[in-house]
Amino acid sequence: MLIAIVTISALALGFGLLLGYAAIRFRVEGDPIVDKIETLLPQTQCGQCGYPGCHPYAEAIANGEAEINRCPPGGETTMLALAELLGKDPIPLDDEAAAQKPKAVAVIDEQECIGCTLCIQACPVDAILGAAKQMHTVIASECTGCELCMPPCPVECIHMQPLPEDITHWKWPLPSEPEQERPTADATLATG
Amino acid sequence: MHYPSPSNSHHKLYRFHGGLHLPDNKTQSNGRPARAAALPKRLILPLQQHIGEPAHPTVAVGDRVLKGDVIARAQGLISVPIHAPSSGTVIEIGEHPVPHPSGLPAHCIVIETDGLDQWGELPEPIMDFSTRDPATLRQRIRDAGIVGLGGAAFPTSVKLDPRQPVHTLIINGAECEPCITCDDMLMRERAEQVVAGIAILRHLTGAKSCLIGIEDNKPEAVTEMTRAVASSGQEGMEVISIPTLYPSGGEKQLIRVLTGEEVPSSSIPASIGIVCNNVGTAAAVADAVLQGRPLISRYVTVTGEGVGEPCNLEALIGTPVVELIEQTGGYSGRISRLIMGGPMMGFTLHDDSSPIVKASNCLLAASAAESPDPGPALPCIRCGQCASVCPVRLLPQQLYWYARAKDLEKAQEYNLFDCIECGCCSHVCPSHIPLVQYYRSAKNEIWAQEQEKRKAEQARKRHEARLARLARKEAEKQARLKKKKAVLAKKPAGKAKTGAPDPKQAAIEAAMKRAAEKKARLAAEGATPRNTRQLTEAQQRQIDQADARRQAAGKAEAHTEKPVAEEQE
Numbered sequence: 001m002l003i004a005i006v007t008i009s010a011l012a013l014g015f016g017l018l019l020g021y022a023a024i025r026f027r028v029e030g031d032p033i034v035d036k037i038e039t040l041l042p043q044t045q046c047g048q049c050g051y052p053g054c055h056p057y058a059e060a061i062a063n064g065e066a067e068i069n070r071c072p073p074g075g076e077t078t079m080l081a082l083a084e085l086l087g088k089d090p091i092p093l094d095d096e097a098a099a100q101k102p103k104a105v106a107v108i109d110e111q112e113c114i115g116c117t118l119c120i121q122a123c124p125v126d127a128i129l130g131a132a133k134q135m136h137t138v139i140a141s142e143c144t145g146c147e148l149c150m151p152p153c154p155v156e157c158i159h160m161q162p163l164p165e166d167i168t169h170w171k172w173p174l175p176s177e178p179e180q181e182r183p184t185a186d187a188t189l190a191t192g
Numbered sequence: 193m194h195y196p197s198p199s200n201s202h203h204k205l206y207r208f209h210g211g212l213h214l215p216d217n218k219t220q221s222n223g224r225p226a227r228a229a230a231l232p233k234r235l236i237l238p239l240q241q242h243i244g245e246p247a248h249p250t251v252a253v254g255d256r257v258l259k260g261d262v263i264a265r266a267q268g269l270i271s272v273p274i275h276a277p278s279s280g281t282v283i284e285i286g287e288h289p290v291p292h293p294s295g296l297p298a299h300c301i302v303i304e305t306d307g308l309d310q311w312g313e314l315p316e317p318i319m320d321f322s323t324r325d326p327a328t329l330r331q332r333i334r335d336a337g338i339v340g341l342g343g344a345a346f347p348t349s350v351k352l353d354p355r356q357p358v359h360t361l362i363i364n365g366a367e368c369e370p371c372i373t374c375d376d377m378l379m380r381e382r383a384e385q386v387v388a389g390i391a392i393l394r395h396l397t398g399a400k401s402c403l404i405g406i407e408d409n410k411p412e413a414v415t416e417m418t419r420a421v422a423s424s425g426q427e428g429m430e431v432i433s434i435p436t437l438y439p440s441g442g443e444k445q446l447i448r449v450l451t452g453e454e455v456p457s458s459s460i461p462a463s464i465g466i467v468c469n470n471v472g473t474a475a476a477v478a479d480a481v482l483q484g485r486p487l488i489s490r491y492v493t494v495t496g497e498g499v500g501e502p503c504n505l506e507a508l509i510g511t512p513v514v515e516l517i518e519q520t521g522g523y524s525g526r527i528s529r530l531i532m533g534g535p536m537m538g539f540t541l542h543d544d545s546s547p548i549v550k551a552s553n554c555l556l557a558a559s560a561a562e563s564p565d566p567g568p569a570l571p572c573i574r575c576g577q578c579a580s581v582c583p584v585r586l587l588p589q590q591l592y593w594y595a596r597a598k599d600l601e602k603a604q605e606y607n608l609f610d611c612i613e614c615g616c617c618s619h620v621c622p623s624h625i626p627l628v629q630y631y632r633s634a635k636n637e638i639w640a641q642e643q644e645k646r647k648a649e650q651a652r653k654r655h656e657a658r659l660a661r662l663a664r665k666e667a668e669k670q671a672r673l674k675k676k677k678a679v680l681a682k683k684p685a686g687k688a689k690t691g692a693p694d695p696k697q698a699a700i701e702a703a704m705k706r707a708a709e710k711k712a713r714l715a716a717e718g719a720t721p722r723n724t725r726q727l728t729e730a731q732q733r734q735i736d737q738a739d740a741r742r743q744a745a746g747k748a749e750a751h752t753e754k755p756v757a758e759e760q761e
Contacts, residue, residue, distance in 0.1 A: 044651065054655075175633075
């Protein structure tokens with residue numbers, strides 16, 4: 001009896017120590033689920049989700065504070081990918097209209113720009129070049145189309161230009177499938 | 193005249209999975225000898241005629257160019273230059289309709305020809321290629337703008353640098369797609385040139401064995417090529433007649449037929465020591481090395497019931513399609529669809545002002561009978577015919593479901609990217625489902641998503657860099673403020689020893705002290721302030737009154753105002 005108690009206690013102590021050591025030795029820095037969520041987000045840093053950037057939104061999702069349907073630039077694809085990753089049920093997008101917007105980049109009307117640098121401060125990815133009282137311009141290849149530069153502009157010289165469809169970006173469309181009258185199970189049973 | 197018979201009696205041939213026996217419809221266009229197409233008024237040269245980076249224009253509007261001049265240079269490794277196919281003037285660099293399934297325009301250089309067809313300066317021919325460094329020859333092939341003329345238009349110089357030992361060079365003369373006869377006519381009419389090109393390709397790849405595969409529905413081409421190989425005296429080069437079966441002209445299928453080897457999934461033939469090139473490419477290589485001529489023309493089949501007299505034309509790259517149609521009897525009125533390429537893999541040409549590009553092998557003006565409308569697609573009945581004809585042994589049905597459901601990950605698991613888009617599955621589908629279009633759409637979607645991911649990663653990095661920069665700036669600002677505060681806090685600490693909390697106050701006190709000392713010194717010397725001598729009575733009265741006031745005030749504050757008290761002494 002005593003031997004059994006001693007043995008079990010020794011084992012418990014041993015495993016306890018082992019687990020304690022493992023917790024320190026294999027400690028995971030940061031939250032891996034946040035990183036996983038972040039890689040699925042489009043990184044436009046637009047804040048349309050209500051969080052100041054993609055990383056804060058990823059954190060909010062991971063903490064269960066935010067729904068997975070609040071990313072308009074990512075659209076349905078991102079929502080489905082998040083649902084898949086987190087094992088949640090897909091839900092309709094929060095802002096359906098915003099998700100339908102075509103991809104666009106900001107363009108500064110250089111005739112009207114007064115060089116106030118407000119848009120430069122607003123751009124989350126440093127895609128606007130310029131200096132005080134100098135004309136500003138957008139680096140189109142780096143612009144994520146987040147529209148954050150538009151509201152601060154005092155002369156409203158920034159507008160969004162939809163990306164033109166060209167050969168390099170063209171995709172074969174899925175064949176169109178006309179809505180067909182498909183026999184339902186009942187109809188099949190009735191006729192058969 | 194007796195030609196040596198094709199020597200494949202002893203060569204064992206293999207069979208790939210599936211495939212289709214199709215009516216070949218080749219006799220319509222291969223009955224007449226190929227002829228040179230007339231010089232068009234305008235040549236339209238798209239900057240992207242190949243896989244890889246588009247070429248960059250080196251000419252400006254208004255420049256005069258000579259035949260063979262470089263008008264756009266290659267950008268990056270996987271790219272080739274573009275040459276002027278005839279002499280004339282550059283009249284436009286801009287958007288123009290091009291042969292592409294999207295029907296969208298693309299950047300082109302437009303040359304107005306002057307009718308002189310005057311050659312520019314060409315590089316020296318390299319006749320002794322067998323003693324030359326392969327790198328020199330590859331550079332020549334690249335400079336000549338040569339791409340695979342079988343259809344994929346991949347830069348040949350890159351393909352000829354496989355970076356692994358190559359034991360077999362396979363020359364593709366199968367031309368398995370119905371209606372197309374341009375390779376057939378090229379082999380019949382220019383067998384010597386093709387064989388000379390093959391010899392160069394062989395030298396470049398270092399391949400011991402060289403197999404030229406030609407489908408047995410082209411007996412004249414087989415005969416001509418056999419004769420040319422025999423007269424060239426090349427050892428280990430063999431012309432092999434293979435059974436006609438679509439798509440035996442697919443690179444991996446031809447390799448399977450000739451060698452029995454299978455190229456592993458998602459890798460290139462070089463990984464098993466094989467390089468495969470088209471006969472047209474071989475002829476272009478011969479031109480480039482032995483004559484110094486760039487790739488500016490090619491054989492094009494113009495056929496179908498929609499044109500008057502189907503035949504092959506040697507057309508300059510950039511010739512508008514409509515001009516070639518005119519030279520082959522014009523539209524016959526029975527055309528229902530103009531196709532670039534063959535009936536299986538070609539695509540509808542939306543605008544016949546589009547030019548011929550390096551990869552254009554055929555123009556098919558198909559009548560309604562030749563290209564019947566399959567009608568609306570019906571639901572899949574899971575008959576499995578698509579799987580039985582697939583030359584790559586894929587499961588077209590599974591791919592179809594996944595592509596349709598946009599489950600791209602699953603589609604890739606089912607080896608979507610091994611699909612060669614030959615069209616066998618769509619052809620046999622009893623429900624007329626356009627299967628290949630589903631696969632193309634899924635492939636495009638996957639590429640687009642990968643590109644999006646790369647862009648997102650870039651944006652994330654830039655955003656993080658920005659946040660780091662802002663944090664650094666804020667930290668620097670804080671540090672500066674702290675330093676300032678520290679300096680302020682330090683100064684009073686230093687003055688605390690002298691007992692003066694404020695430097696201003698200290699200065700005042702020091703001045704008062706000096707004044708008091710002076711006064712004391714003067715008093716000790718017995719001197720009185722000069723300004724109190726020889727006073728008038730009125731002045732003396734004023735002073736007395738002031739003294740009296742001061743005294744009265746001094747009494748009240750005597751306990752606080754020490755200096756005043758001192759003065760009173």
